Amino acid sequence: MAKIAPFRALRYNAEKIADLNNVMAPPYDVISPALQGELYQRDPHNVVRLILGKTDEKDTEADNRYTRAAQDFSQWRQEEVLTRDAEPSIYLYDQEYPLENGEVVVRQGFMALTRIEDFSSGMVKPHEKTLSGPKTDRLNLTRACGANFSPIFSIYSDPCCALESLSRKERERAPDVAVTDDDGVKHRLWQLSDPDQIAKIRSLIDNKPLFIADGHHRYETAINYRNEMREKHPDYSGKELFNYVLMYFSNMDDKGMLIFPTHRLVHGLQSFNLPELLDGLKTYFEVEAADFNPLDTTERRRVRERLQEKGKQAHALALFSGGGKVYYLTLRDESIMDEFFDEKSPKALRTLDVSILHRLIFEKLLGIDPEAQEKQTNLKYVKNFDEPFESVVSGEFQAAFLMNPPRMSEVRDVANAGEKMPQKSTYFYPKLLTGLVINPIEEDETITE
Structure with missing residues (x-):
C-alpha cells in the first residue's frame, strides 16, 4: 500500500x-x-x-x-x-x-x-x-x-x-x-x-x-x-x-x-423568505423553535451543546435567521435523501449532514444550484461558532446554518466508496x-x- x-x-x-x-x-x-x-x-x-x-x-x-x-x-x-x-x-x-x-x-x-x-x-x-x-x-x-x-x-x-x-x-x-x-x-x-x-x-x-x-x-x-x-x-x-x-x-x-464543523452563511437570495422556508423544512424535518438571544455568549454555547446532543441521535442542523429564534432541524427519515442521489451512491454519502444541507435545503428549498455552491455565489463558510450569529444580526447575511462535524468514520467510508464530500465538509484542526x-x-x- x-x-x-x-x-x-x-x-x-x-x-x-x-x-x-x-x-x-x-x-x-x-x-x-x-x-x-x-x-x-x-x-x-x-x-x-x-x-x-x-x-x-x-x-x-x-x-x-x-x-x-x-x-x-x-x-x-x-x-x-x-x-x-x-x-x-x-x-x-x-x-x-x-x-x-x-x-x-x-x-x-x-x-x-x-x-x-x-x-x-x-x-x-x-x-x-x-x-x-x-x-x-x-x-x-x-x-x-x-x-x-x-x-x-x-x-x-x-x-x-x-x-x-x-x-x-x-x-x-x-x-x-x-x-x-x-x-x-x-x-x-x-x-x-x-x-x-x-x-x-x-x-x-x-x-x-x-x-x-x-x-x-x-x-x-x-x-x-x-x-x-x-x-x-x-x-x-x-x-x-x-x-x-x-x-x-x-x-x-x-x-x-x-474534526471541527464548518458552518454556512446564506446571502443575496432575492426570494429568501423565512416563513416559507420553515414550511418547506417541516416536510422533511422535525422543526423545533427555541427563544434565543444571539448576543448572549452563554446562550450561544447552549445552542452548540444542544445541537451536539441532537446530533448523537439523528441528523441535526440549526438555523438562525434573526428574530430572536433558533430552529433545530432533525431529519425525519434517512430514506428522504434517496430522492437526491443516484441509487448507486453509497449511504455514507447520501446521509452526511452536509449532503442533507446542500442537496435538500440549498438546492431544493432555496434554489442554490451546485454551480452557485461551488462558486460560493450565495454562500460563505465559517469556522468560528460565534461569527454566524453576528453576521446575521448585522444584516450582512440572511441566514446561518450551524453544523455538527462529520464523524471520522464517515470521512473514511465516503473515501473508501470512491466518492467526494461536498465542499468544505471537513475542518481538521x-x-x-x-x-x-x-x-x-x-x-x-x-x-x-
Whole structure:
C-alpha cells in the first residue's frame, strides 16, 4: 500500500533566525490579504514569501510571484538561512491545542515523503473535490521552485496506536523545534534519523491505505508535476524525488485527531423568505423553535451543546435567521435523501449532514444550484461558532446554518466508496504549520531505501 521514505529536509537555521516563530505561516489557502501583509512584516524570511508571494500589477511572465519565490528560495539557501539536514530523516510532529471546554489535547504525527500514487490505485484516497485554479497556482509554484513547502495532511487507521508507542521515547526529549502559532497552538518537531527506528515506522505504514484529510489540491498538483517530470525523463526509475511528495501522517484513531464543523452563511437570495422556508423544512424535518438571544455568549454555547446532543441521535442542523429564534432541524427519515442521489451512491454519502444541507435545503428549498455552491455565489463558510450569529444580526447575511462535524468514520467510508464530500465538509484542526520542514525536489537525487 503506502510507501514512505525518509528525506533530508531544508530547515530554518536558528543561528540566522532570531525567533523561529516569526518565519512560520499557516497553509497558503487560509492566509488572508491582511495576514499576508502581517507575515511579510514579521521577518524578511517568512515562508509566506515562498508559498504566497504578493502580486503586482506590473507582473510579467519573467517577474511574478513564482519567479520571486524561486529567487528568494535560492538566495536563502545560499545565505544558509535555510540549511539541509545531513541525514535522511523522518520528523515527528506534534500539535498541542485547547478545546473549547478548556481540555488540552495533543495530535501526534510525523512527516516523511510518500510515493505519489494515482487515485485509481486505491492506495491514496481523497474525499473532497478540487478546483482547477488552485491546482494551476500550486503547479506554477512547484515548477518555479522545485520544492514542496507545505506537507499534505493524511490520516491512516491504527486502533492499536503502535506508532505512537514506538515513538514515545523520542518524544520525551526536548524537541528540535518548538514554536507557537497565532491561535496558541504549540508545534513541536523532532528529527529522527536512526535507521532501525525509521525501518519500523516504514513497516507500520507500508501496508495501510492513506486518506487525504487536507491538501487535495497539493496532492493532485504533485501528480501533475510527477507526470511532467516523467515526460522530461522517460528513463525514470521511480526512485527520483519527483515521484514522491512531502506528507504529514496521523492516526485517525488517536484521541487528539478531531474534526471541527464548518458552518454556512446564506446571502443575496432575492426570494429568501423565512416563513416559507420553515414550511418547506417541516416536510422533511422535525422543526423545533427555541427563544434565543444571539448576543448572549452563554446562550450561544447552549445552542452548540444542544445541537451536539441532537446530533448523537439523528441528523441535526440549526438555523438562525434573526428574530430572536433558533430552529433545530432533525431529519425525519434517512430514506428522504434517496430522492437526491443516484441509487448507486453509497449511504455514507447520501446521509452526511452536509449532503442533507446542500442537496435538500440549498438546492431544493432555496434554489442554490451546485454551480452557485461551488462558486460560493450565495454562500460563505465559517469556522468560528460565534461569527454566524453576528453576521446575521448585522444584516450582512440572511441566514446561518450551524453544523455538527462529520464523524471520522464517515470521512473514511465516503473515501473508501470512491466518492467526494461536498465542499468544505471537513475542518481538521489545527492546521499544519508551514516552515517547519521543506522538501527540495533535487533532480539528481533518488530515494534512500
